[in-house]
Amino acid sequence: MKGKIAIIGDGESVLAFKAVGVDAFGADRPDTARELVKKLAKTYHIIFITDVLAKEIDDVLSRYVSAAYPAIIPVPSGNGGNGYGYEMLRRECEKALGVDILFRDNKEN
Secondary structure, eight states: OTTOEEEEEOHHHHHHHHHTTOEEEEOOSHHHHHHHHHHHTTTOSEEEEEHHHHHHTHHHHGGGTTSSSOEEEEEOBTTBOOSHHHHHHHHHHHHHHSSOOSSOOOTTO
């Protein structure tokens, strides 16, 4: 299991990761992604998932937030991102620190 890395996403989005040696798993539907995350979490340290799918299975991903492994990281798909990865990072930082110090909107302009 040492250092194993996977990506879950639509076929086109995972090709670049596959080219650099990351184990790629295709999933076009949330239910497929949900089952893959549960299965891969047993053997992978890092799981990238396209943010479109990640947003749809937030209930499953939230189970792994406090675990050391796997680190589940939303990434934009080949069609671009939807902001879920950004929102997830902001939410977890705010939970850990008690305030939103990293992503505060500057409304004084």
